[in-house]
Amino acid sequence: xxxxxxxxxxxxxxxxxGVALARAGLKxxxxxxxxxxxxxxxxxxxxPTDTVLDNGQHVFMGCYHDALDFLKTIGTLDRVRxxxxxxxxxxxxxGVRTSLALPSLxxxxxxxVGAIASNAFAWxxxxxxxxxxxxxxxxxAKRNGIATAGLTVDEWLARLGQSExxxxxxxxxxxxxxLNESPxxxxxxxFEPVMRLAxxxxxxxxxxxxxxxxxxxxxxxxxxxxxxxxxxxxEVGRDVKELLFAAGAPGGKMACEGVRLSDGSVIRSRxxxxxxxxxxxxxxxxxxxxxxxxxxxxLARFRPSPIISINFWFDRSVxxxxxxxxxxxxxxxxxxxxxxxxxxxxxxxxxLSGAHDYIQRDSAELTALALQELQELLPAARNAxxxxxxLIKERWATFSPAVDLLAARPPAVTPIRGLYLAGDWTQTGxxxxxxxxxxxxxxxAAEIIEERQ
Numbered sequence: 001x002x003x004x005x006x007x008x009x010x011x012x013x014x015x016x017x018g019v020a021l022a023r024a025g026l027k028x029x030x031x032x033x034x035x036x037x038x039x040x041x042x043x044x045x046x047x048p049t050d051t052v053l054d055n056g057q058h059v060f061m062g063c064y065h066d067a068l069d070f071l072k073t074i075g076t077l078d079r080v081r082x083x084x085x086x087x088x089x090x091x092x093x094x095g096v097r098t099s100l101a102l103p104s105l106x107x108x109x110x111x112x113v114g115a116i117a118s119n120a121f122a123w124x125x126x127x128x129x130x131x132x133x134x135x136x137x138x139x140x141a142k143r144n145g146i147a148t149a150g151l152t153v154d155e156w157l158a159r160l161g162q163s164e165x166x167x168x169x170x171x172x173x174x175x176x177x178x179l180n181e182s183p184x185x186x187x188x189x190x191f192e193p194v195m196r197l198a199x200x201x202x203x204x205x206x207x208x209x210x211x212x213x214x215x216x217x218x219x220x221x222x223x224x225x226x227x228x229x230x231x232x233x234x235e236v237g238r239d240v241k242e243l244l245f246a247a248g249a250p251g252g253k254m255a256c257e258g259v260r261l262s263d264g265s266v267i268r269s270r271x272x273x274x275x276x277x278x279x280x281x282x283x284x285x286x287x288x289x290x291x292x293x294x295x296x297x298x299l300a301r302f303r304p305s306p307i308i309s310i311n312f313w314f315d316r317s318v319x320x321x322x323x324x325x326x327x328x329x330x331x332x333x334x335x336x337x338x339x340x341x342x343x344x345x346x347x348x349x350x351x352l353s354g355a356h357d358y359i360q361r362d363s364a365e366l367t368a369l370a371l372q373e374l375q376e377l378l379p380a381a382r383n384a385x386x387x388x389x390x391l392i393k394e395r396w397a398t399f400s401p402a403v404d405l406l407a408a409r410p411p412a413v414t415p416i417r418g419l420y421l422a423g424d425w426t427q428t429g430x431x432x433x434x435x436x437x438x439x440x441x442x443x444x445a446a447e448i449i450e451e452r453q
Contacts, residue, residue, distance in 0.1 A: 004029045004232070005448060006269035008240050008259060008284075011039020012434055013422040014275030015223035016070045016441030018232065023073065024449050028232035030224075031259075031267070033239045036216070037224060040277070040397060041434060043214025049313055049345065049388050052214035056309050056394050057335050057351050063197040063205035064435040066442055074222040081340075082209035085110075089324040090120050090169075091334065091377045096327075102206055108133045110203040125166040132160045133200045136192070148188035152403060153179070156188030173325045174198075176332055179431040180305045180353045180398040187403040190431045210322075210340045239263075243272065243284045245416065254289070256419035271451075273444050275422040277396060278302045293415050298408040302425065306359040307397035308352040310370040311337075313388040317346050318374075318381040329373045330358075346384075350374060353397075363391045398432035399425045412444040420444045 005021050007014045010032030018028045036042065043054045060067060060080050071077040087101040098120035102110045115121065115129040148156055153175050157167050167183065175183045178194045199206055211218040224234040239262040246257050258268040274281050278299045282290065290296045310331070323335045330352060337347035350370050352358060358366060367389050375381045399405070409427045412420050422444040423437065430436040 003027065004269060005271045005273060006031070006258065006267055007273045007275055009039065009275035009280075009423075010034075010037040010220070010224075010234070010236065011275065012041055012067075012070075012219070012437035013424065013441040013444075014039075014273070015219065015227075016066075016438040017273055017275060017422050017445045018227045018234070018441075019070060019073055019223050020442050020445035021448060022227045022230035022232050024445070025230075026449065026452065028227050028230075029267070029269070030227060030232070030234045031238035031240060031261075032234075032236045035237045037220035037234070037236060038216045040394065041215055041437070042220070043216040046390065049347075049390075051313075051337075051343065051345055051347060052217075052341075053311060053337075053349075053390070053392075054211075054215045054309075055392060056307050056397060057333070057349055058211070058215055058434060060209035060211075060434065061198055061205065062207040062209070063201060064433075064438075067435045067438040070223075070438045070442075071219060074219065074226045076218055076222045079212055079218045080209045081212050083207045085203055086114075086206040086208060088208075089321050090173075090327055091321075091324045092327040093329070093376050095377065095379050102203055104203050107202045108137055108200050110206065111199055121166065121170070125163060125170075128160075128162050128166055129170075132157075132162060132195070135160060136196045136200050148192050150403060151188040153183035153186045153188050153191045156191070157183070169327050173327075173332060176353045177325075177351075178433065179401050180307060181400050181402070182354050182356075185354075185403075186401050186431075187406050189403075189406060190401045190429075193429060194431065208323075212341060214341075240284060242286070243274070243289075243419070244268075245286065245289060253415070253417045255417040259284075270418050271420070271448055272418060273420045273422055273448065275441065275444075277423060278399065278425050279304070279396065281421070281423075289416070295410045295415065299410070301405060301408050303400040303402070303405070304396040305353075305398050305400040306355045307394045308355045308358060308366060309392045309394075310350045310352075310367055311390045311392070312348045312350070312371065312374070312386060314346040314348070314381070314384040315387055316380075316384050318348060318378050318384050326373070326377060329377065331370050331373050334374070334377075348374065348381075355393075359393060359395060363393075367391050401431055412440065412447050420448060 004027035007030040089099045100118045102114035179186045240259045241262045244258045256272045331350045333351040335349040411427045422440040424432040426440045428436045
C-alpha cells in the first residue's frame with residue numbers, strides 16, 4: 001500500500017493540508033473531482049464580458065494568520081491587497097453614506113476611538129460598542145455576561161446591551177458576512193471569536209484584504225505547483241465514489257485503505273484525508289460505517305446556507321467606493337470590481353448571504369430587485385446604462401452554523417484508522433471562512449505528521 005498521503009478535494013482545506021504535508025517532507029497525492037481546483041472558493045472566466053469573476057465574493061482579514069501563512073508559503077501573499085487600516089462605508093436608501101474607520105492605535109483603543117469618531121452610530125450606540133469590546137477583552141467572560149452557550153447571535157448581542165437598531169444596522173451585517181447566516185439562527189459561540197479577533201484584537205488584524213485578481217489565481221495553481229515541486233501529485237477530473245475500509249487494524253479499529261473512483265479504478269493509501277464538504281463526504285461512506293459512528297451519522301444534520309451574487313456591468317463608474325455595507329435593503333454588501341481588481345470594466349458585485357428565503361426565486365426577479373436597490377443607494381447608478389448582468393446561486397456556499405449543529409462539527413481525527421477530515425465545517429471554532437478552511441487543513445496535516453513520526 002502506498003506511503004503517500006491521499007487527499008480528496010482541492011479547495012482551500014485540501015490544498016493547505018497538501019502544502020503543509022509537502023513542506024514536512026511527506027509525499028502527497030491530491031485528487032479533485034472537478035476539472036479545476038478551488039472548490040467553493042474559485043474564480044472563472046466569463047466569456048461574454050471577458051471578465052474573471054469569483055463564484056462569490058471572498059475577503060481576507062489581518063486576523064487570518066493561517067491563511068496568510070499559507071499564501072506566504074506558496075509565494076502569492078502579494079496577490080492580496082490589504083487596507084492600511086480598517087475602513088468600512090455604509091450606504092442607506094436615498095444616498096445616505098456613513099463610515100467606520102479605525103485609527104492605528106493599540107487595542108482596544110483603535111476600536112474605541114474609531115467607534116466614537118464614526119458618523120455611522122448615535123452616541124448611545126457608540127457606548128454600546130465600547131461596552132461590548134470591554135467585555136470581549138475581559139479575562140472573565142462569565143462575569144461580564146458574554147457566555148455564549150446555547151444562544152443565537154441576536155440573543156447574545158442583546159445580553160451584551162446592544163440595541164436592536166445597532167444590531168440591525170451594524171452587527172447583523174458583520175454576522176451575515178462572516179457566518180453566512182441570520183443572527184436569529186447563527187450560534188453566538190461562532191460569532192464571538194469573529195468579533196474578538198477581527199475588531200478588538202489589534203488594528204493590524206482588523207484590516208480587510210482582497211485578492212487583486214481572480215481568487216483561483218491567488219492560490220490554486222501556486223499550491224499545486226508547491227506540492228508537485230516537493231514530489232507530490234495533483235490530479236483534477238478524478239471522481240472519488242467511495243472510501244475503502246478494512247477491518248482488523250491494530251487495536252481492533254477499522255482502517256481506511258484508499259478510495260475507489262467512478263471509473264472503477266482504486267487508489268490505495270494507508271492515510272486518507274477527506275477535504276470535501278459534509279454532504280459530499282457522507283456519500284463516500286458505506287451505510288454501515290456512517291451508522292456505526294455517531295460522529296459520521298451526526299453529519300446528516302448539517303444544513304446548507306446559500307449565497308446569491310449579482311454582478312452588474314455598467315457603461316460608466318457608479319461609485320468610487322471599493323466596497324460598502326448596505327443598510328435597510330435586501331442585498332447586504334457591495335463590491336466594486338473595477339477598483340478592487342483594477343479592471344477597465346465597470347463591474348459591481350452585490351451579495352445576498354444567508355439567502356434561504358431567496359434561493360428558489362426566479363433569477364430575473366432577483367436581478368431586478370438588486371438593480372432597484374442599487375439605484376436607490378447610488379444615485380449615479382440611475383443614470384448609468386446596464387450593459388450586462390450575471391446572477392450566481394451557490395446553494396451550498398457554507399454550512400449553517402446554527403446553535404444545535406455546533407456539537408456535530410467533527411475533529412480532524414476520526415474513529416477510523418488512517419482517515420482524517422478537513423474543511424471549514426470541521427471543528428475549527430470559526431465560521432465557514434477561508435481562515436477556517438486553511439486552519440482545518442493545517443490541523444489535519446499536523447495530526448498526520450505526528451502519526452507518521
